[in-house]
Amino acid sequence: MEALTLDDFVARFSVSGTNAPPAVFEVINDRFLRVNLGFSFAGGRPPLEEVWTKMGSMVAYTGELKFHREGTFEHGFKHALKKMVTDEGATLVKAQCVRPGAPVQLYLADEGKSVAVVRLAGDAIFVNGNDLLAFEPTINHKITMMRKISSVAAGGLFNVRLEGHGFVAILTHGKPITLPVAADLPPVFTDAEATVAWSGNVTCDFHTDFSIRTFFGRSSGESFQMKFVPPAGGARGFVIVQPFEEHPPPPPSSSSGGGGADVDVGGLVEGLGGLLGS
16 A cells, blocks of 8 residues: 555545535445434435444544433333343444534444445344444334244344334445345245344244264254245245354353253243233
8 A cells, every 4th residue: 555645644534524414324435334413414304313323333423422321121121131131242322412403423333344224114124133233213123032042052142123214234244145035936044143134024043954963073064054934925035144154142151050951031031021011
């Protein structure tokens, strides 16, 4: 890379704000998300005054913001219990303008991953908890969980379901691909550690191919896959996969020290939720 003067360096990499940003969510240099808060937009869209972000993803902002970590019981008991049981670090933070109407530009990034923005128009999407960067407050979100820890020993314990109208920013290692899911197409299986997101109209479960080779250390290394079931009625869905196997934090260890217990976390959450209410 050629050597630059300080003035040339600043000019080349400048992302100075504008009086009329083109969108609420902007991807900068493929690795940054700029959220334009407090700005007026064409078409009569009201200014965005707050946004949900992944905890620890703020790298800079211009203007005045305040940050609030998502409350443990903000979305009910079941939501709180799932967060406590999974403990995978996908805590959300709400960034809010200090002075309504005063423009703020918030820059988000996470471990150098690529950023992609999708717009929901009343539909739904599931996103891996570690791959969700930001979304508008007009979108409803809740944690969804694979029912058995033993089924996800290699990754992907929980995901976030997002539904409504607004922008969502997701993270990927490199450029992702999308695979269609439909009844008239071959079934879709993916590596849990490479799966980023999927449409809300498909059903996801875990598929295993355990055999005697697995127990003697001679498996293919691909014993766990995610299986996607097409939506009913001839509709089509999709799965987003990245070119990288992302190893999530391990699930919480058992206090009993048994090590091999098949813990039905989903059943525990639903059972306690039914007893204590949501």
